[in-house]
Amino acid sequence: MALVKVRRDGNSTVITLPPDLVKKFNLEIGSHVQVTADEQNGCLIVEPVAITPRARHDFLEASRRVIERNRELYERLKRYDRGES
Structure with a gap:
């Protein structure tokens, strides 16, 4: 598990992904991900999307x-x- 910080970048709110997760899920700059909320468990779910x-x-x-x-x-x-x- 990685601890990351929510931050502002221009008008956007962003989080950064650690390099090991980027590599593990074959992500690169420009990759698309879908973010959903699991409100029952209080979690954000980030899934790569082709x-x-x-x-x-x-x-x-x-x-x-x-x-x-x-x-x-x-x-x-x-x-x-x-x-x-």
């Missing part, structure tokens, strides 16, 4: 649809941010 090429493709397609559907709003926000409203 993002399949199909899941990545589906996510990108959904993102493109959202962007296209809201393009006018994004353009208005861009002009507002630039002081062009």
Whole structure:
């Protein structure tokens, strides 16, 4: 068991994983993990998740649809941010 500290990094709250756990679970920078709460036992559960090429493709397609559907709003926000409203 490793004792780690919850800390702030920019606007995020992070914990660090000891190198032996990173190696044991074949994690690397950019790996995805799923964090769930076991409220009954007061535990956080961190599980490695493999993002399949199909899941990545589906996510990108959904993102493109959202962007296209809201393009006018994004353009208005861009002009507002630039002081062009």
